[in-house]
Amino acid sequence: MEDEKKHLLDIKKHLLTGVSYMIPLVVAGGILIALSFLVGGYLGFQTEGTPADYLMRIGGGALSFIVPILAGFIAYSIADRAGIAPGLVAGYVAVQVNSGFLGGIVGGLLAGYCVFFLKKIKVPNLVKPLMGILIIPLLSTLVVGLLLYLVLGSPIAAVMTALQNWLTSMSATNLVIFGAILGAMQAFDMGGPVDKTAYTFGLAMLAQNQFTPMAAIMVGGMVPPIALSIAAKLKPAKFSPSERKHADAAWIMGLSFITEGAIPFASADPLHVIPSQMIGSAIAGALSMVFGCALRAPHGGIFVLPLVEKPVLYLVALAAGIAVTTTLVVLFKKDLPKEEAEDTAVVAD
Numbered sequence: 001m002e003d004e005k006k007h008l009l010d011i012k013k014h015l016l017t018g019v020s021y022m023i024p025l026v027v028a029g030g031i032l033i034a035l036s037f038l039v040g041g042y043l044g045f046q047t048e049g050t051p052a053d054y055l056m057r058i059g060g061g062a063l064s065f066i067v068p069i070l071a072g073f074i075a076y077s078i079a080d081r082a083g084i085a086p087g088l089v090a091g092y093v094a095v096q097v098n099s100g101f102l103g104g105i106v107g108g109l110l111a112g113y114c115v116f117f118l119k120k121i122k123v124p125n126l127v128k129p130l131m132g133i134l135i136i137p138l139l140s141t142l143v144v145g146l147l148l149y150l151v152l153g154s155p156i157a158a159v160m161t162a163l164q165n166w167l168t169s170m171s172a173t174n175l176v177i178f179g180a181i182l183g184a185m186q187a188f189d190m191g192g193p194v195d196k197t198a199y200t201f202g203l204a205m206l207a208q209n210q211f212t213p214m215a216a217i218m219v220g221g222m223v224p225p226i227a228l229s230i231a232a233k234l235k236p237a238k239f240s241p242s243e244r245k246h247a248d249a250a251w252i253m254g255l256s257f258i259t260e261g262a263i264p265f266a267s268a269d270p271l272h273v274i275p276s277q278m279i280g281s282a283i284a285g286a287l288s289m290v291f292g293c294a295l296r297a298p299h300g301g302i303f304v305l306p307l308v309e310k311p312v313l314y315l316v317a318l319a320a321g322i323a324v325t326t327t328l329v330v331l332f333k334k335d336l337p338k339e340e341a342e343d344t345a346v347v348a349d
Contacts, residue, residue, distance in 0.1 A: 008078070008116070011109070018074035018108055019200055025062050025069060026203055027299045032059030034297040034307040066203070067091045067101060071108035078112025082119065082132060086111035086140040093145050097153030100160045101204040107148050114140040160208070175212075175289045182213060183220025183285020183321070187277040190224065191260040203298055211294035215308060218257050219288045219318050220281035222301055225254030225261030227280055227325035228273065232265075234326070237335045243268060257301035269333060276328035284321025288314060 032055050040052025047053060068091030075087025090107025097103065118136045127135070185198035199221075202214040232239045232247035239247070246264045253261030266273045291313040297304040308314045 008113070014074050014077040014109065014112065015105065015200075016196060017077035018070040018072075018105070019196055021073040022066050022070040022203075023299075025066050026206075029059045029062030029066070031297045031300060031304065031307075032056075032062065034295075034304065035059075037296065038307055063207075064095075066207075067095050067104035070101065071104040071111065074105065074108030075112035075115065078109070079115035079119065082136055083112045083115045083140075085137050086115060086144050089141045090144045090148060093148040093153070094156075097148060097157055098160070099148070099153050099156035100207055101200070102160055103148065103153060103156045106152060106156060107144060110147060111140055111144045114143055160204075176286045178213075179216040179289025180282035180286040182216045183223070183288075184278045184282040186217060186221035186259055186285075187224050187262070187281035188274065190263050190266060195221070195259060206296065206298060211296050211309070212289055212292065214298060215293040215295035215314065216285035216288040218295060218299075218301065219293075219314065219321065220285040221257050221259040222254050222318060223281045223284050223321040223325055224259055224266075224277035225250040227254075227277065227322045228262050228265040228329060229254065230322065231326045231329040231333070235330050235333075235335075238330070238333045239265070240268065240336060255302040257299055272333045273329060276332065277325045279328060280321040280323075280325025282321075283324050284317045287317035287320055291317060293317065 036052045036055035036059060039055060040047070040050060068088045071091030071094065072084045072087035075083030075090070077083075087108045090111045091104045094100065094103030094107045099106075115136055118140060119131070123131060182198050182202070185194050188194045198217055202217040205211070205213045229247040229251035232244050232250075236244055243265055246261075250261040250265075262273075262277060266277070291310055293311075293314040294309040295304070295307065297307050300307075302318075305311050305314070
């Protein structure tokens with residue numbers, strides 16, 4: 001009973017499950033759409049039958065599934081396979097009522113919990129065979145769909161509209177703070193819940209045609225692995241042999257927007273490394289936002305630089321963040337004891 005209660009209340013796990021299943025669609029669709037703009041310009045996709053048109057159609061098709069998939073697999077995390085169908089429908093309804101990602105999250109949670117509790121109902125043996133294939137999917141889909149259409153859809157849509165309006169109306173000062181927060185969140189737990197929260201917000205803003213947050217998020221996520229790789233080369237005495245070996249690959253992980261490349265360094269010395277990389281990522285995110293850099297692709301790191309608006313300034317923001325983090329790590333991270341720094345036995349094969 002205790003394990004069941006813990007499972008039901010682990011909303012963070014359910015949300016991350018939905019996001020993890022959604023991200024491949026976002027990456028594929030977002031990059032294809034960005035390539036459409038790259039190939040045909042921002043209006044080239046309007047000419048039917050051109051490469052830009054096909055790229056836009058395929059990418060747009062992929063993105064049209066992201067909210068249903070998010071909702072479907074949130075429900076799956078709660079109620080197993082029986083939650084997928086009502087969860088997918090909940091996501092579809094969320095799109096229909098313009099409640100977007102928030103509606104998908106709420107719909108997925110509702111569908112999952114509805115199915116979970118319907119499965120607990122004791123029914124006569126004669127009815128049991130019908131529960132999984134007919135009664136549970138029918139009732140859960142109907143209940144959640146009606147709730148979203150008639151009760152929850154409009155308020156959630158209003159919240160999404162207010163969020164978009166708030167972002168659009170931000171002053172230059174607020175943009176600095178906003179970009180700094182998004183960048184720092186990437187560096188805080190490097191692929192963990194805080195990082196994923198910022199990234200999911202960036203995805204939601206892409207769906208609302210707001211492209212500057214994703215640029216700030218990506219540049220903030222690129223900073224830590226690159227900066228720590230450079231710091232390990234500049235001051236090897238501050239890093240263990242295994243960290244120095246990891247530095248050979250960390251920089252390419254950073255360039256690819258794989259912030260997890262910084263985890264070995266942060267795990268070894270969190271008190272010095274995490275604040276240093278958060279400051280550098282915050283500066284990179286703030287500069288990206290102030291410069292007005294925009295990115296339609298939700299992943300790819302430096303390899304989607306041709307798809308970034310104001311790419312030179314984007315590189316300036318990245319370089320500034322890397323320089324700050326590298327400097328702070330070099331200044332404040334302590335040298336390891338000589339025997340530990342030279343212990344090559346700990347280096348992985």
